[in-house]
Amino acid sequence: MSEAISRRDFIKVTTSIIGGIIGAAIGVPAVYYLIDPALREGAKEAWIPIGKLENMEIGKPYPFSFTRVQVNGWERTSTTRGGFVIRNSEDPNDLLILNSRCTHLACTVNWSETDQVYLCPCHDAKFSKEGEVLDGPPPRPLDRYAEFRVNEEGMLEIFYQEG
Amino acid sequence: MWKKIFDWLDERLGLNDLYNTLLDRPEPRGNWWNTLGSASLFLFVLQGLTGIFLTIYYTPSPDHAYDSIQYIMEGVAFGWLIRGIHHWGASLMVLVVFIHMLRVFVTASYKYPRELTWFIGIGLLLATIGMGFTGYLLPWNQRSYWATTVGTQIAGTAPLIGEFILKALRGGPDLSALTLQRFFSAHIWIIPAILMALIGIHLYLIIKHGESHFPKKDE
Structure with missing residues (x-):
């Protein structure tokens, strides 16, 4: 069994990892942005x-x-x-x-x-x-x-x- | 288990065929300049998503536009980030689309059979600039107000139909709530719809004809 990873697979893996990081970096704040009013404590x-x-x-x-x-x-x-x-x-x-x-x-x-x-x-x-x-x-x-x-x-x- | 589900879906949707034609298609030898079209598409999607998120708090009325953006920037969690991406992404998109066009020009990729791809690309460039122009007014601050005043005035200098164009753009002789509302509508509905349609045709043509190879010295 060869441990070498093909160039094609390497590109695929790194692209998905970097894409995932970018997606999370924008996605997580976006969710907070969306639900922000629900997290506020109103002075009732x-x-x-x-x-x-x-x-x-x-x-x-x-x-x-x-x-x-x-x-x-x-x-x-x-x-x-x-x-x-x-x-x-x-x-x-x-x-x-x-x-x-x-x-x-x-x-x-x-x-x-x-x-x-x-x-x-x-x-x-x-x-x-x-x-x-x-x-x-x-x-x-x-x-x-x-x-x-x-x-x-x-x-x-x-x-x-x-x- | 997952393979079974995938196979079932693949049989009906043709996922593998889709992948092979859309993403795994053969390409001539190129370089990083060939990625600018994909970069433009990525920026379009990014602008679309951040734009949708901005409409959650933004209000297109002279009474509230400025305050609602102030609230996005200071009141909402990560509002500065969403708007920041949309703001800088807009400038970047105009830049990337323009450099993409330059690349196609320099490598002569607009020639037969890709003339139509080029024409549609012109439409995409104009629509992108239109997005920039309409989006610029939305913060409703001094800069955007006067930029739009000047911009629509320039459009109004056209011979014969100038006044008509000016009034059509502004929704009347002066900048008003109507101007803000129609710029907003153009910015989030009309131009994006045009962009999406044109992008669809543009991508179809690229997949149909494949990418052009760079011309050699003797060509």
């Missing part, structure tokens, strides 16, 4: 500071709002969310944080000091100070930000989740 949740606790009067809804920026490729979309903090006592944990988005059709409700209710400008819905539906079409009470914490500087932070 975050702790958001909404204000110093000491500035929030006890018994009076404290309005706040914040803006989230979503980056999709080269496009940025920002959404503004807001709500009210209702402190019941000096205890930093004894509070209620409502989402100001109406549960009917997502308009933003406003606190009316005279009527002591949240009014929705779209369909005249009324919510009590604690967010219960008093009047109008909303199917359920105002949503709550259930998770919150107060950091060392006395800043109240809420845990925000997309969707």
Whole structure:
């Protein structure tokens, strides 16, 4: 059995090897390029500071709002969310944080000091100070930000989740 | 096992015949200059593949074209590589196709019975340059915008039908979203389709006639 490799076979083998290397050098990055958006971790949740606790009067809804920026490729979309903090006592944990988005059709409700209710400008819905539906079409009470914490500087932070 | 599968396929597809006619055909004695046609074909395939990949993120609209390319370059994994290959491959392809043409000219390979191969080659050169011209606008930056302004203006200096050509190229009297859109369409659909058809005929003719031998002194 001869160990010599013919010129023709040598060319075949080296061509396939070099071709394979070139193919892999372009092919592997190409796959990453393709699936790149799927590998990204979107910031779907975050702790958001909404204000110093000491500035929030006890018994009076404290309005706040914040803006989230979503980056999709080269496009940025920002959404503004807001709500009210209702402190019941000096205890930093004894509070209620409502989402100001109406549960009917997502308009933003406003606190009316005279009527002591949240009014929705779209369909005249009324919510009590604690967010219960008093009047109008909303199917359920105002949503709550259930998770919150107060950091060392006395800043109240809420845990925000997309969707 | 594999041999059985191969034999079954070979019997129906004629794989061995295909291999022998396409890749193992007899060649006259040549040199590296004879490989430029294959190099052009390789570059065409490479440009096609990287181009397809670029369309995954590229958006042909004045509002997004520049930003989408910026995103390809900085935001997407290996986007710089894919676009880099497409960018440099484009220049290289024009160069290689042109040197290929020079080689055919110098070795007189365009003569009987290969005149048609040569004519189609002219079409391939023009289509390749057309790819370069239309692709140049797509990044929608200052350079590409003004290059296309000037380029279409030059086409517009043709006597009698100049204005018509200018408007047809730009999709109106000025460079606009329409220009970008039709250049994009030409770049990814129209010219590639022409290129593929011409390449098909070109390759068929090469396989039919074989490659020409280099002329000797007394010929």
